[in-house]
Amino acid sequence: xxxxxxxxxxxxxxxxxxxxxxxxxxxxxxxxxxxxxxxxxxxxxxxxxxxxxxxxxxxxxxxxxxxxxxxxxxxxxxxxxxxxxxxxxxxxxxxxxxxxxxxxxxxxxxxxxxxxxxxxxxxxxxxxxxxxxxxxxxxxxxxxxxxxxxxxxxxxxxxxxxxxxxxxxxxxxxxxxxxxxxxxxxxxxxxxxxxxxxxxx
Amino acid sequence: xxxxxxxxxxxxxxxxxxxxxxxxxxxxxxxxxxxxxxxxxxxxxxxxxxxxxxxxxxxxxxxxxxxxxxxxxxxxxxxxxxxxxxxxxxxxxxxxxxxxxxxxxxxxxxxxxxxxxxxxxxxxxxxxxxxxxxxxxxxxxxxxxxxxxxxxxxxxxxxxxxxxxxxxxxxxxxxxxxxxxxxxxxxxxxxxxxxxxxxxxxxxxxxxxxxxxxxxxxxxxx
Ligand SMILES: [Fe+2]
Numbered sequence: 001x002x003x004x005x006x007x008x009x010x011x012x013x014x015x016x017x018x019x020x021x022x023x024x025x026x027x028x029x030x031x032x033x034x035x036x037x038x039x040x041x042x043x044x045x046x047x048x049x050x051x052x053x054x055x056x057x058x059x060x061x062x063x064x065x066x067x068x069x070x071x072x073x074x075x076x077x078x079x080x081x082x083x084x085x086x087x088x089x090x091x092x093x094x095x096x097x098x099x100x101x102x103x104x105x106x107x108x109x110x111x112x113x114x115x116x117x118x119x120x121x122x123x124x125x126x127x128x129x130x131x132x133x134x135x136x137x138x139x140x141x142x143x144x145x146x147x148x149x150x151x152x153x154x155x156x157x158x159x160x161x162x163x164x165x166x167x168x169x170x171x172x173x174x175x176x177x178x179x180x181x182x183x184x185x186x187x188x189x190x191x192x193x194x195x196x197x198x199x200x201x
Numbered sequence: 202x203x204x205x206x207x208x209x210x211x212x213x214x215x216x217x218x219x220x221x222x223x224x225x226x227x228x229x230x231x232x233x234x235x236x237x238x239x240x241x242x243x244x245x246x247x248x249x250x251x252x253x254x255x256x257x258x259x260x261x262x263x264x265x266x267x268x269x270x271x272x273x274x275x276x277x278x279x280x281x282x283x284x285x286x287x288x289x290x291x292x293x294x295x296x297x298x299x300x301x302x303x304x305x306x307x308x309x310x311x312x313x314x315x316x317x318x319x320x321x322x323x324x325x326x327x328x329x330x331x332x333x334x335x336x337x338x339x340x341x342x343x344x345x346x347x348x349x350x351x352x353x354x355x356x357x358x359x360x361x362x363x364x365x366x367x368x369x370x371x372x373x374x375x376x377x378x379x380x381x382x383x384x385x386x387x388x389x390x391x392x393x394x395x396x397x398x399x400x401x402x403x404x405x406x407x408x409x410x411x412x413x414x415x416x417x418x419x420x421x422x423x
Contacts, residue, residue: 009279012415014385014392016367019354020217021302023292023318026356028247058220066304070363072240082241083360096243104304119233126238130365133217134209137227138238153231158203162228187221196238197206197227198416 015135020066022102022130031100033111035178045095047076047113049178052125052141052168056106059189063106070128071099071110078116078123114143114179122148122155129185137195141183144170154196162194204229212380214347242358246288252319255291255333256404265315267296268335269404272353272394276327278362279415283327287359291331292318293352298339307339323359332404338375350375350382355412362414369393370408 030038035049052071056064074080074097077090081097099110115123124140142149144167149155155163168181185193205226212218230238251260256269276284294300294317299309301317315334323329333353341349352367369376371393376382382389394408 009415010277010281010413011388011391012279013364013366013412014388015364015416016381016385016392017212017218018356018365019367021292021300021305022354022356023290023302025318026290026320030245059224060220062220064221070240072238074237080237080241081243082236082239084236096245098240098242118237121234121237124237126240128240128363131217131221133212133215133219133221136363136365137209137223140234140238154234157231158228162203188223192223192225194225194228195223196230198230198235 017132017135018068018130020132022066022068024102024104027102028100031098034095034097034099035111035113037094043094045075045092045113047092047095047116049111049176050114051109051111051174051178051180052183053109053180054107054168054183054185056103056108056129056131056185056187058187064131064187065104065106066102066132067106067108068102068130069100069108069110070130071112072126072128073097073112073115073124074118076113076116078118078121080118111178117146117148120151120153122146122152124152124154127185129187131187134187137187139185139193139195140166142167143181144168158194165191165193210384213383214342214345214378215380216342218380239361240363241361242288242363244286244288244360246320246322248288248320248322253321253331255293255316255319255331258314258316263314265295265312265334267312267337268406269332270335270406270408271330271332271399271402271404272368272408272410273328273330274410274412276323276329276357276359276362276412276414279413283323283325284359284362284414285323285325285327287323287327287357287362289321289323289329289331290318290356290358291320291333292354293333293336294339296334296337298337309337309339335370335406338373347378348375350379355410357412357414359414364412364414366412367392368408368410371396
């Protein structure tokens with residue numbers, strides 16, 4: 001296999017664009033609403049139901065149709081369901097914290113629970129975007145009104161304009177009691193959302 | 202203070218890339234927050250057992266038009282550790298260059314014996330295998346006559362390994378002008394399947410495509 005010069009690591013396969021035709025056929029509704037376990041199943045994850053919604057926009061302010069969005073978050077107690085936390089007493093059996101949806105129009109709506117704060121972090125959800133024209137881009141969204149936003153290391157690493165671009169606005173409550181949070185993601189141009197890269201770059 | 206990482210490239214002649222590629226350099230993730238950026242995909246996959254054979258819609262059905270091929274490979278992380286039980290979602294255009302996707306408005310011919318979407322899971326040793334019909338190239342920019350070379354889309358989700366990529370074919374005339382291939386530079390070689398003999402198999406061509414998931418924004422807990 002190909003190896004990097006001077007390194008024992010294998011050379012990673014290049015990421016590539018998903019193109020415009022990521023199959024809608026691969027849609028899994030259980031990944032679009034993490035508050036529901038599935039038809040006829042008793043049980044639910046703990047936590048305040050929230051709906052994170054908004055638009056994904058391109059450089060011209062047009063909706064970015066056909067985007068694939070992935071979400072990753074801690075449970076209500078701030079614990080991620082990752083191998084590092086195997087056996088952790090505060091894991092929630094009914095909450096994996098991973099979501100995925102493909103938006104035909106560029107508008108999105110993700111139903112989940114409010115993640116807990118963990119360690120030094122404010123509640124947040126990591127969002128990964130795949131679409132035609134780009135390979136994966138990654139950002140993290142925060143929630144208006146959380147005191148911990150002021151001390152969060154990711155937010156603190158950004159200037160105030162960029163911070164505001166990552167804080168979802170509270171937009172009321174649904175009849176069912178879910179808190180609504182609104183965030184537009186701007187892929188490029190004026191008001192561009194800050195996207196992140198591995199710290200070892 | 203913000204620390205900056207890569208500046209992403211815009212694919213030449215790719216309008217969508219121009220519209221959607223962030224213009225500011227990526228921000229570096231503070232090390233204390235790094236793990237929070239690494240999703241772990243729970244292994245709860247829905248797969249139909251016949252999906253590994255995309256040359257036909259269902260067992261016992263006729264094959265689609267074109268050349269049946271096999272694609273095999275091993276999925277590993279950068280340390281060479283096989284990634285087992287990973288989901289590979291596969292989609293490719295039919296022999297005529299058309300996707301069976303409601304948003305494909307190319308008007309190219311559909312094939313009533315080709316579905317073009319399938320899912321497989323890697324085995325204990327990280328190996329995967331599927332059959333499909335060799336995809337047609339399609340005209341991506343009719344105004345300037347730029348084609349997308351033959352390619353197969355692969356989306357890999359396995360624990361903290363996540364990758365969307367494409368396998369290209371050797372010696373294709375359109376490879377050189379492809380915007381994404383241009384962005385990959387010399388590394389494009391890595392995304393081309395390597396041919397092998399299939400005389401003992403019920404397919405006409407075989408392509409080896411070993412996949413290494415790693416690089417930026419990837420962490421492994423193993
Ligand atoms: Fe494609």
